[in-house]
Amino acid sequence: ANNERSFIMIKPDGVHRGLVGKIIQRFEERGYKLVALKQMTASKAHLEEHYIDLKDKPFFPSLINYMVSGPVVAMVWQGLDIVKQGRAMLGATNPLASAPGSIRGDYSIQTGRNICHGSDSVDSANREIAHWFKADEINDYNSPFINSWVYE
Ligand code: DAT
Numbered sequence: 582a583n584n585e586r587s588f589i590m591i592k593p594d595g596v597h598r599g600l601v602g603k604i605i606q607r608f609e610e611r612g613y614k615l616v617a618l619k620q621m622t623a624s625k626a627h628l629e630e631h632y633i634d635l636k637d638k639p640f641f642p643s644l645i646n647y648m649v650s651g652p653v654v655a656m657v658w659q660g661l662d663i664v665k666q667g668r669a670m671l672g673a674t675n676p677l678a679s680a681p682g683s684i685r686g687d688y689s690i691q692t693g694r695n696i697c698h699g700s701d702s703v704d705s706a707n708r709e710i711a712h713w714f715k716a717d718e719i720n721d722y723n724s725p726f727i728n729s730w731v732y733e
C-alpha cells in the first residue's frame with residue numbers, strides 16, 4: 582500500500598559526519614514522503630528498548646554506547662514498499678557487504694559505524710514508530726504531486 586511506513590534513523594556518526602541532508606535527499610528523490618522527523622539524544626533505556634531483540638548479543642553494550650554518544654535523527658518515511666526498499670537503500674548491516682550505491686556502501690566501512698537504521702519488517706516498523714514518536718508528531722498530509730507524479 583502507498584501508505585506503508587518505515588522508521589529510518591540517522592545514527593550519531595551520520596550526524597557528526599554531516600550526512601543528514603544526503604540521506605534525507607535519497608528518500609525524497611526516490612519519491613517517498615517524509616511524515617515525521619526529529620533530532621534527539623536518546624537515553625540508554627530508550628535505545629535498549631529499541632534494540633531489545635539484540636540484548637543478548639556480545640556487541641549489545643558497545644552498540645548502546647555508540648547510539649547514546651550523540652544525537653540521532655529519527656524519521657518516518659511513507660510510501661509503497663518503503664520497509665523493504667528502505668532496507669535496500671540502506672545496504673547490508675556490514676558496510677563491507679553493502680553494494681556501492683547504497684547509503685552504507687557509499688558512506689561507511691564498519692558495522693559498528695554504519696550510520697543509519699531502517700526497520701526490517703512492517704511489524705518492527707510499527708513497533709519502532711510508536712517507540713520513537715507520539716501519534717501527534719506524525720503528519721498524515723495529502724500530497725497531490727506525489728500521488729500524481731510518483732504513482733500512476
Ligand atoms: P541492522 O541495523 O542492519 O538492522 P541488526 O538489527 O542486526 O542490523 O543490528 C543492529 C545494529 O547492531 C547494526 O546496525 C550494527 C550493530 N551490529 C549488528 N551486528 C553486529 C556485529 N556482528 N558486530 C557489531 N555490531 C553489530
Ligand code: MG
Pocket residue numbers: 699701
Ligand atoms: Mg535491525
